[in-house]
Amino acid sequence: MAVNDVSMHIDRGRIHGLIGPNGAGKSTLFNAMSGLVPISQGSICFEGVDVTHLPVHLRAPRGIRRTFQHVQLMEDRTVLENVLVGMHSSISTNPFKSVFGLGAEGSPDKAAREAAREVLQFLGIGHIALTEMGGLTIAEHRFAELARALVARPRLLLLDEPAAGLSLRSTEALDALLVRIRDEWGATIVLVEHRIDLVLNVSDVVTVLDNGSIIASGRGQDVIEDSGVKRAYLGVDEEE
Amino acid sequence: MGPKLKLRVIGGLFSVALALMCGSASAEVGVTDDTIKIGMFGPLQGKVSLYGYPINNGPIAIYKEINETGGIHGRKIEIVHEDGDCNPQKTAAAVKKLIHQEKVFMIHGGSCSGAVFGGIKEIKDTGIPFMIMAATMDKLATPAVHNIFRPALSGSADGMVMLEFLATMPGVKRIAVVRHSNDWANAKSSKFMAQIASRGIEVVSDEEMERKATDATAQVLRHKKVKPDAVATFLYPAEAALYTRDAAKYGLDVPILGTNSVMDLMDLKKRAGGLGPVKNFYSAAFVQAPMGDFKTAAYRALMTKHFPDDRPQSLNLYGMGGAYAILEALTRAGRDLTREGLISALETLDGTHAGPMTCKLRFTKDQHEGCVGGTMWTLSADGNSIIDVGAAYRAVK
Amino acid sequence: MRISAFFEARWFPALFLLFLLVIPLTTNNYFQFVINLVLCYVLIGFGQQLILGYAGQFSFANAAFMGIGAYTTSIIFTLNVPILIALMAGGLLAALVACLVGLPALRLSRVYLALATIAFGEMTTWILTHWNSVTKGGDGMYSPVPVFFGYSLDTDTERYFLIAIVCFVMVMIAQRMLASKFGRAFIAIRENEMVASCNGINIPLYKTIAFALSGFYAGVGGGLYAIAVNYIVPDNYDLFQLVIHFALVMVGGLGSMYGVIVGALVLTTLPEVLRDFQHYQEMLYGVLLIVFIVFIPRGVAGFLKDWKILPREILVHGWREEIPHVREAAKTAAVFNVGAGAEDRGAEH
């Protein structure tokens, strides 16, 4: 779905909610920010640097990480191994260091494992670190993917419907975690979510997209009150 | 070589091997009171198997026949047949298996030169008598290696037969060549190419033909363009048939020479689609006649007797000379058979009957190429029989 | 105690090395030769495993890399270069060529990569056959007897020690490498290129690395193979050789290190054991391939893992679907300014 003439400013250290009906262009916007979709016009600036033409894999080391609407994990690998993929750009590419552990720091893999364990503890799934993904619940998948995005200490975290398929309890846990990630880890979060309550609870700023354009942006409650938003999105939602 | 005492260590598979190894206890490896074990290898599977069985079955028929008449000095010949797949790895494994596992007395085998080199080191190291079956590369037996003998025409000798013949053809000054790019064609053509200038003949075109090519248009046209007086082909029978067929088709009407592998001219006639294309074809040969001719009727009978399901073909004749040489040497070496005894006996062979071969086999200490000369054949005018035109060209038609 | 714990123990590599060194005491030349081949095929199979099992690239070029390694090692060694350096040179040249072959892989889908690499394989055999001055053409050439610190390795047993030690070291390196970020990157690419790139994995770079490593292992394996067989011919590195590599990886277990060892053991000894059924060998390879791909996609190693005989490691359950890059027709016109407070902008410029 195309996005047209969208201009957004996302402040550092905030949680930025992004809502809109299906097909509003949220995913395209996300893909554009993480670099999976090239944009034909316009620009993307991250921390003052123009990253418009930066390839996907070079955005990650700058601190941009994301999760996916449909969880993308290696099902026959353990949680820990999945999370370690997120550490890729934090480990030296020099094979002498990363493969044989030669160098002053010792094996970088050990440090990576510790970081991964720490993140898993933080997300409350430390106990399943060595379990293969295949047998785990949806919530554990969601959190494992979040851990993979989080393990490299991103400065911008793009979360694509992190609560989809979660139970109420898990959603509440996620709710609290997002706030902690913002406050304790200092990450900027962009959140695309269908559950309006979650978005309103945690977001500092909410932007509403419809038909590829922004129709409203501001504090959560203000946006919800906006008549255009109600008509385009919430109105439809309530009828369902 | 007696059995070596070896340490027994864990490892189920290997202890079986050990048991097998420690088995033999007779005076000479592979010889018992009533058997002599002869190892044989060749391409028995894969894309070259079509040369493997027919060649190896020739000698096998002879060995079977001699067993029926009571064997040699009361010993029957026992054949151990291994696959070499025309590949050095498989051949090395086959040779090593024959020597160390099957404990054969001697080896008679090898049809692909390149592959035989995979096993040649083991053969040299162990000193086991080795009679080459049909591999033609010169350096296998020249200069002479103590325990390696070749009864068939070597590759360069084959080429030289063709060269001598060309040199006697009137008015042949410029020839065209077409050959494969493999070990087989190199063995046959390298000396030919090196020596041809010394006979006042110029090679005006040297073309390559892929094995299993499907037509020879480009080669024939390139040859036709330079207007050669004759063409020398170093091609397998199937490709030689394609070349002659296309040469006739595009009007390249000059004498064409082939190696002894194409000596089955009747077969060539059939493959090239009739007498027309092969009227002017000459092939080198070192046997009396191809399979099917009355001169080789005895060998044909031998083949149909022992291999009733197989079509007797000229390939059967290739290794028969070696089999007769082995049988003669085994007889001469006497009842107290040793490997060295056999080698000495082989070196006494001089003008021995060599089955269907025209060559009389002769081995000496320094000469382990048993057959150094060949003849040339062509088809008669009616295309129904093969004429031996000898080593020098004479107009028969 | 689970048997698999035995393999995971710290002292296992030392024990395994000891085992390798004891083997020659129990063999004759024939068995020794077959064991030498098994070890060569471990490395060669590992090259195939890296590219196919780990990085998920459908490459048909490994037989050619093996040939390049075999020829380079043999040719360089005739120049009186130490054998280990000759082996490395063979591996490095194969790796270099593999990098070049890998380049089209960056833009071709799997099926086209397969066709391109088949073509490359044919061209390699052609060059080996026609470059007479260097490769001796279709005649093939001797691979010289290796000399190791002045000691000539003449017999199969002596060669075995060279082969076993090189093989052991290379396998250990491979094992370390696959447990490192490189191995994880290969697997991530195989599983999902999109996710891999979002996690900072440079896909073209790591695909190229995978090709190079695969070429390197196939090359060194080919060099050792040349030493083991001691005569090399161009025809040996054709499509059939490649099917052996594929079968080895599939039978052993796609994406499994132990699988390569199991596969090399099975597929090198099987033809020797089944010498009496030579007629059916070609069919056997075909049937093995089909049966393992369809019914036992995780190979023998997968079974052994389920029975807790082998430890858990990277094992692929058959091939993955190609997951394409997200590349929607982006009629996107947008301006984003992320994570920069107005106060930072001046500072960062």
Place this chain on the structure above:
Amino acid sequence: MEFFILLSAGLANGGYYALIALGLVLIFKAQDMVQFGHGEVFMVGAFTAYTVFAVVGWPYLVAFIAAVLAATVVGMIVERWLIRPIAHMPHMTLVMVTVGLSFCLKGAARIEWGKDIYTFPSVFKSGPIVIGEVVLMPQQLVLVAFTLSLSVVLYLMFKYTALGKQMKATSQNMTGAQLSGVNIGRVFSSTWAMSGALGGAAGALSAPVLSLLFPDIGTFILLKGFAAAVLGGFGSIVGAVVGGFAVGVMEKFVGFYISTSLEHISAFVIIMLVLIFWPKGLFGTKDVTRV
């Protein structure tokens, strides 16, 4: 004039390259996979024709029909019993299975036919047709005419018949086609049957031209078929035919004008060059990179 001789010889060879490429393209169009066993389907056709014509001694037309039928049956059996049960698996699995199949069939053929190179007798007793310096065997003309007319039929079929449209739909989205009521089993079955028939026809028609038959013949010709299909941009009927003729002619031109040692390898150089520089094929309609 050599040029025309080479051209005609090349076109004659190109005829069966094109037929092979067509068989490959058909399966690729319906199932998005490459059939590595197609060479053996060709071999089955060639040997069936040989058996019926040369061994049994029935007329060539009967032999041709028998060959087409035999190869069609092989194609359908392979589809029904080997490919369909695993159709949902990744394409690479399917491709690898066909590689295994190729070795099975070749190995099986070798048990019966492995001991000799068989000679297919010429079909037309009349000699070659001579036009100026160009010499053509009648069989070659038949082959080329058959290839051309068949490609027209196939082209029309894909464009206008329901089956053609269903094949297209299935290859693009198997589940989608299934949901919209396409009987995909029937589509696959008919695709493989048609591909088999093409392979068998190619075998039967080219056997008298090649005249020499052996179990490996399929592998040899399959690789040329790949080159033709790649050149034509895998997935295009017209491309496959043009690609086939182009590869055939180019081989002869390279052989004559450059060097005969390059004749065989030129097809592979083409595959490499095309895939590197024109990933869509010279006549391609389908994107090879498939992002």
